[in-house]
Amino acid sequence: MTTADKRARLRDDLIDAAEAAVSVNGLSGIKARALAEAAGCAVGAIYNVFPDLDALIYEVNARTLRRLDAVLAGATDAGDDPETAMRKLALAYHRFSRAERRRWTAVFAHQIPDGAMPPEWYLGVVAQLFRHIEGPLATLLPGSTPAMRNGLARTLFSASHGIVSLGLEEKLGPAPDEVIANALVVMTRSWVLGLPGAVAPPTRP
Amino acid sequence: MTTADKRARLRDDLIDAAEAAVSVNGLSGIKARALAEAAGCAVGAIYNVFPDLDALIYEVNARTLRRLDAVLAGATDAGDDPETAMRKLALAYHRFSRAERRRWTAVFAHQIPDGAMPPEWYLGVVAQLFRHIEGPLATLLPGSTPAMRNGLARTLFSASHGIVSLGLEEKLGPAPDEVIANALVVMTRSWVLGLPGAVAPPTRP
DNA sequence: TGTACATCAGTGAACGCGCGTTCACTGATGTAC
């Protein structure tokens, strides 16, 4: 095994260890000493393959995002009408965030310093997610532009996220899974029925 | 000034100091030594009036919630139709969370240990907020029960919160204020147009 | 193939910092007589 291979191997082992730690204790479960022990290396070795623990956090969260991406990709069927597709997407999102509770919370819990931005490659992974919602929107709103669909997709995602995340954390009081799922169904139906008029741009040229 | 008065005064001074700290540096701005200095007491004195810093955090967040409550109470006019009322509420919520960005984020950033619950009085303050949405919903859905309206109010609040908070934190990419406001308008309109059918309970007795 | 040397992954003790909470002590306030 070459040096480069070992390096790559250590990187992966550390990401695995970090992911496992997050699954159990959330973002704050990522601790240099524990990771080193789990990956079978010395604390110092972490800093040979990552600049700092923050970089490791991005790797873990990117994995989670990619897994969600795969789940959403498989959530709809070819013949689904837009409402069905959007409902399936929302419910798949709910199931995913429930199944990967801690890991999913970590994606949003990661705080970055005030003016800073996540790395470019990471933002790319995030952007991928909206593809899935833009598809049904294109069917639903044939006259819309890609930019409009992207904006709507973000809005829909944000709204679903609010329902799912406040529900999961029970910030507003107890929220059984069926209640959350029902809220999502109500929401997608409302959107589909209410959207067409709303989607028209404020002024037409 | 009696001992009890001084005690109450110190409590208030500490909450003031904590609130100011949160406004500047978020929840993690609450630090025993800094608070003591700001309130003009010794570190140890904090623990004479609060069991720990967590109790202080609840006080600060409750203040923020009460301020939002007051804002929402003044956001609508007597003659507003349901859609107008709900739109005004959503936009008022957006303005509020923008104006009190750090304080508002703190309300949701406060993590409590795994099985723990916030104190009863605090949950009461949270519950108050839904009143404002339940009003318009009652007009919109005359046949609905209070429980249904409460559920819907929570859903609407969560959805708005998702749009506002992901927008403010720019977690999904840049999100100018007008874009967020527009998303809220689209959302309330969709809900009002789409709701009536969706609101019927799944099965009727 | 063998030898000398350079490179750099790997090590883990130590540094440095932050911070919540405690606790032995003091002195002001309030009470009892």
Next chain:
DNA sequence: TGTACATCAGTGAACGCGCGTTCACTGATGTAC
């Protein structure tokens, strides 16, 4: 009103812990001849 005493607010140094990151050192790996 005055005095003795008890209470408890107030103090801040010290405790205890956690934790990211560094750095002088070692030894394995790869290279040049």
